[in-house]
Ligand SMILES: Cc1cc2nc3c(=O)[nH]c(=O)nc-3n(C[C@H](O)[C@H](O)[C@H](O)COP(=O)(O)OP(=O)(O)OC[C@H]3O[C@@H](n4cnc5c(N)ncnc54)[C@H](O)[C@@H]3O)c2cc1C
């Protein structure tokens with residue numbers, strides 16, 4: 001089974017600082033990493049491959065820093081990686097990024113399953129999986145927390161179906177999906193393995209392709225800032241006006257906090 | 270081409286969107302209609318008319334069995350075309366979140382999911398949503414001809430208006446069979462509480478060592494007359510509490526008067542859910558925990574020492 005895993009490098013969200021006067025986020029120079037959901041997608045792909053054979057390809061669109069970030073995917077166990085780096089791709093909206101990914105997947109050609117995070121850690125939009133599925137005219141299931149490969153016959157080598165459990169508001173839906181399909185996963189799926197140091201060192205020996213816009217035949221009319229149809233007017237931290245009174249002494253803290261809560265009027269009598 | 274079309278499989282969400290839709294329709298000078306899918310759709314049209322829709326586009330097809338984004342997006346696209354709608358508002362339920370981007374892609378349109386605010390500025394629809402994992406709120410406009418916006422389901426309340434009638438317009442759908450089959454639906458263990466109603470909310474995180482110790486947290490909540498919620502690991506990894514007790518970006522976003530974070534580090538995906546709390550209290554044994562940065566009051570200490578003392582003192586003070 002050939003599996004493509006789409007992975008997005010995101011800045012370390014824990015390290016974002018907010019400028020107190022303007023409420024603007026400071027994101028320059030922060031480390032980039034893969035989100036938890038994407039790592040679960042990759043982990044699942046590797047596990048499926050370990051049982052059913054085939055190949056796992058990690059795919060990512062992003063900045064030149066990807067050349068470094070992607071090593072983690074190879075070290076975890078992806079057989080091959082394709083990274084897409086091109087100034088033309090910069091400032092793409094979700095439609096632009098989905099186009100780049102879909103075009104790349106078409107060029108790769110042989111795939112049975114496309115795994116993604118259900119939503120990315122920074123945007124948390126969930127737009128990319130449905131858009132890719134639409135561009136490739138494939139079925140799509142999101143919020144997936146269990147995946148099982150279903151054998152049609154005795155030959156386990158060519159599974160054509162998977163069974164997934166997807167997490168709805170009030171129920172789990174178990175769904176059988178014909179392959180190929182686009183599946184968005186959440187972090188309940190598995191616990192991603194940590195890549196051992198030896199694997200990280202060996203990762204650069206695995207095939208890693210870097211493609212540009214002409215490799216996949218997209219133009220600046222279709223992707224990037226010019227093709228973007230979503231315009232951001234502002235992006236600011238909400239006003240938070242907190243008192244920040246912290247007690248290091250437990251005895252004092254308990255007495256003072258309860259006193260303060262009574263004064264604030266939030267302790268119902 | 271112009272018009273606002275509303276769809277949600279969740280009636281409550283669709284009716285809430287009609288409340289906001291009415292305001293947008295007036296400001297933008299567009300008709301307001303609703304899309305209804307499924308076999309009893311036509312029978313339900315009246316309630317939508319009573320909430321401000323002037324047309325109901327109704328359609329059914331044997332391929333609209335269980336929800337499958339590919340088929341539902343195809344059905345909705347046919348309604349959008351027939352209604353000549355350029356703004357589509359969808360409830361950002363799990364299904365709506367899968368549906369909206371796929372529908373948008375059919376029209377090469379821009380989309381925003383999980384919208385937390387809609388307003389008209391200079392005749393443009395301005396949409397707010399969280400960004401950077403919840404660190405910020407961004408304001409966006411969609412510049413494509415069609416706009417698809419998935420709006421948080423409980424953002425607007427349903428408000429019926431004086432009895433009004435509307436027009437039912439049948440749409441004959443052409444759909445392919447789905448490539449998916451619903452095998453079973455397992456119901457989830459429902460939480461016993463509705464966190465959105467909590468005035469006092471005590472949330473617990475990975476600082477709790479054992480499931481049994483939840484009784485300590487429950488006792489604290491009881492002495493405050495509050496409810497118990499949690500972070501994602503507690504509900505989704507350990508399954509110590511029901512999943513609808515999880516607070517944060519991917520869970521509930523309550524706005525209590527008082528919120529207590531116990532053994533919670535304060536990562537943004539959690540804290541974004543309680544930003545609207547009036548007073549935030551944090552208890553954590555790590556003085557550098559980020560939760561203290563957003564707290565009004567904090568106690569640095571082991572929760573197993575602090576919580577029993579709080580309970581004892583509260584019981585003295587409040588007689589509970
Ligand atoms: C896309 C996405 C969406 C997410 N959505 C959500 C969401 O909606 N809600 C959510 O909660 N999470 C969400 N998460 C997960 C989130 O990023 C954090 O992993 C999670 O909130 C951490 O939970 P925690 O604070 O309980 O655990 P930890 O981060 O492990 O913190 C435990 C804290 O307990 C303290 N502690 C330990 N022992 C004690 C003690 N004895 N006494 C006092 N303090 C102690 C520690 O100092 C530490 O600060 C999401 C993640 C992603 C990637």
Ligand SMILES: Nc1ncnc2c1ncn2[C@@H]1O[C@H](COP(=O)(O)O)[C@@H](O)[C@H]1O
Pocket residue numbers: 006007008009035037038059060061062094097101115116117118119120121123124125126127128129
């Ligand atoms: N630039 C990207 N490169 C590769 N995969 C991506 C990219 N952006 C989004 N994805 C994938 O799409 C998922 C959902 O992202 P989003 O639609 O942004 O919430 C992510 O978890 C990734 O698996």
